[in-house]
Each structure stands twice: as structure tokens, then as C-alpha cells.
Amino acid sequence: MKILVTVKRVIDFNVKIRIKPDGSGVETANVKMSMNPFDEIAVEEAVRLKEKNIATETVVVSFGAAQVQDTLRTALAMGIDRAIHVPVDTEIQSLGVAQALKKIIEKEKPDLVIMGKQAIDGDSSQAGPLLAAMLGWGQGTFASKVEVAGGSVKVTREVDGGLETVELKLPAVVTTDLRLNEPRYASLPNIMKAKKKPIETMTVEQLGVNPAPRQVTLKVTEPPKRKGGIKVPDVATLVDKLRNEAKVIP
């Protein structure tokens, strides 16, 4: 079977973000960028399915400026076979991504699409279900286990009450949660090998989609700052404060 995964280049999860003084967005210039952590998990899962000989081919797709080719190279170094880059210089939102992916998928015909459950910049957690809906495929969101067997895939999902397992007919879309796997680091020889793997470019015009944002960000502001409080010397003082000052315990 063939697996398609998607990756997004985002501000590294360890970076403390800065909001632009004019409130138009978050500063991304001169900031460390990395692959969205959930997408790393998606890449790892696809590579493992190939190593287990369940997948025969793996393809990675990313949208964005020229620099996303670095992120695609990382995916190739982790073991993905080939990459597709859709150059977009402006912001591209989940709906535009899903519409463009649908076109790519109609051409590539994968049996399984694996995506991150959310990107840690926009945190909107919708591209996977949007895409699954447009394709008319089943969806297994927030996956912590993926088992492919025959014409279906069993997905264990992290839900509010614990875990739930569903079985989806293939083709299907899966979105990854944190505990699906631990992504590998690419080894130096694999990084060298990845330089020779192909990255194909497909423009939005070729795909026939209009990626213009449907949601306008009017402004971006700081969240209300929480003032740090005090240090208490011992448990007795803590209990006293909680009872008589904060009045949160009887």
C-alpha cells in the first residue's frame, strides 16, 4: 500500500514566541523553525509501516515558502521515499490545505493518509477531518495505535474518557496523537542519502485551487499576564493561605 503524510514547518516548540508590535501576527523572522511535532510522529509511523513491509511507498507533502524544502528533507532523511512541495508565499489555512491535498491525493491515490492532529502554531486541529470529509473517507483522529490489516485499519484513539478503537475501511485519514510513537533522529548517512531523493513541485495553479484565507486574522494580542504570587515557607502557611486568604478550601 501507499502512504501519504503531510508536514508543516512551524516555530520550534521550545521557542518563546514574540507578538509583532503592530499586532498583525507572531514574529517568525530569525526564529528557530522545525517540523510540527505531530507531523514528525506521522512521518515516523509511515516509515515504520514501510519497514514492516506493510507500505510499499511513502510520500510527504508540504505547503509553504522555499524553506519548507528543509522540512521535507528532514522527512526524507527519516525514511520517506519522495516529496511534493506546493509553494505558497502567503498564509495558507486548513481549508486551502485540504482542498489542495484532495487534488494531490486524486493523482497519487494513496491508501492511507497520516497527518498530525494539530499544528502547534494555529492549534486549530481541523485539516485531517476536513480532508477526510472532502474525500468521503473514514477518519481516525488522535491516534495512539494504528494497525493495518487487509482492506482496513484499526485505530486506537485518545479520547476524553480514555481510549477508543475504531476500524476504518481503506482508504482513510489518520491523525496522530503524542503517544503513537517516538520519532527517530535522522542519521548522518540518511541525511546524505535524503539529498538525492526527489522533491517535486506542484503549484496551486496546477492543482486548480485557490488557497486564499477564508478566515481573516484581525489582530493578535498577548494573553492576559498572570502575576506570580508569593513563596510560602511551609505546609502550615500554605494551608492557612488557601483557607483564609484565597478561600478555596474549607
Next chain:
Amino acid sequence: MPTLLIAEHDHKSLKPATLNAVTAAAKLGQPITILVAGHNADAAAKAAASVAGVAEVLHADDAAYVHFLAENMAALIAKLAPNYTHVMAPATSNGKNYLPRAAGLCGCAQVSDIISVESADTFTRPIYAGNAIATVQSKAKIKFITVRGTAFDAAAATGGSAAVKKIDGAGDSGLSKFVGEELSKSERPELTAARIVVSGGRALGSGEVFKKLLEPLADKLNAAIGASRAAVDAGYVPNDYQVGQTGKVVAPDLYIAIGISGAIQHLAGMKDSKVIVAINKDADAPIFQLADYGLIGDLFQIVPELTEKLGK
């Protein structure tokens, strides 16, 4: 035109998150219709009809909705959606599963996890793990919206007397099948609705110690128990305990963080708590920067002492 709100329920009763979403929907100032899609869910439909401020309840009763499979739920929601300007759901693991799919079926983008309603098309929502707040205007013809429960007070569960209208379901999609579930059983209050949350981190060291130390404390306070990702990844507690950017968002009156460093991804899930207590042996742990009361020291001594002192 009215707002359609998808109820989160267990067929017998409404989940608290539904009541918070009703308050968000009420801010739009138009009639609210609640959809209860379930199986043998008369009791849940009746509960929805008594929520204050609800104009109408649609009740679709079908085996296809027993487990709220996204494919089946979204097909029904998308069928109803054209009659509404706004379609809302709580940002629970169910809402986050079927609502964006319904949006996709209607060719619309979703506005996820809103924390305020500014106008009929403008909302605020946290981005970057809550380190920034975006004000966004949606141009979608139908506005699909998930609601962050902690940002809105719960609507009154009683006082309403909406009519319940039975409607047909949209059938089974045949795309997915429920296989099984492994739900955490607990007598404690639900994490996202609890007044007090006691949370443990990596420092607890094992599931056994986590239980031995935190359960008696939570018992004394009638608290829910939460955890950091590190504690969940290490297997001390199940995944549904995780608080944070990618876990649950809580805002209790009192949050006690024990042996948790305070990574931004954790803070994203608890920084709106009214009072935060941090217990950590490292005076420089970031959690102290936002704790109202910080106690520096060894949790293995402090927690038993705290549990004991609370008894008095």
C-alpha cells in the same frame, strides 16, 4: 436564523461542556436549537430541553450514534447545517472529531476553540499554546465553531422548556465501525469540570507512587486528578489525565501542580485556574512564575504533610 448547537451527552444526561457552549451560543443573540444525536437518548433530549435559553431540541435516535462516530455524526450535522447561520459544539474530543468533518462536508473552514464571541462573524481564540490570542473573522457561509468550555460559564441546566422534535438520522456511513473502548473509571469529579485539580508530573517517579501520594490528597479535597505529559508518557496514569496544549484545558478554583516544571505546553492547559499552587524542589522551575503560592521543597515530604494538615 438560529444557531445549531451539537450536544455532548452520554445518552442519559448532558455533559457539562454542553452548558458552557450554550452560553457561548447565547452571545450570538439568536434562537438556539440543540441537536441530540444518540441512541435511546430520550433522557438526554429531555435534559437539553430544560436548559435555560434553548428554543428547540432536535432529537435523532439511531444506533448509528451510539458511539458518536465522526462519519455518521458529521453526515447528520451537515444535512441540518444549511438551515442555520452558526453550528457550534463543545471543543471536546467528540466535538473536535465530528465538527470539522461536518464543516468539510459543507465546504467551510471551522473556527476552533473560541474563547469569546465578538460579533456574528468575529471570535477570539488562543494560538501557539495560548501564548497569543487571535481575533479572527470568518467568511464562511455557515460558521462552524468549537467552544472552549473554560472560557464560558455554564448555562443553567433548568428553567427552559423547549419542544423536542424527533428527526430522522442520516444513517450509517459504512466507513467506520466501533471496535471497543477502555475508559478510565473514577468516582472523582470530571477533570474539566472539577472545582479543585491535583496534578502530578514526572517527579512522582512511578504509577504506584503517583497513586499513593496524590489520591489521598485528592480525596481530602474532593478533587480531580490531572497529570503532565511526562507523567502520562511514562505510564504513571492514563492519557485522559493529561492537562495542556494537547490534552485537556482546565480552569478550576484551585490547581495544585506537584513535581511539574511548568513547560508552556502544560501551562496552556491550566493557566486560567483561579488559584495555582506549585510544589517543586527547584526554585527556578517556570511553574513558580505564575503560581499564586509556591512551596519549594521535596514533594515526598510535602504532599503527605499537606494531606494530613488538610484533615484538621
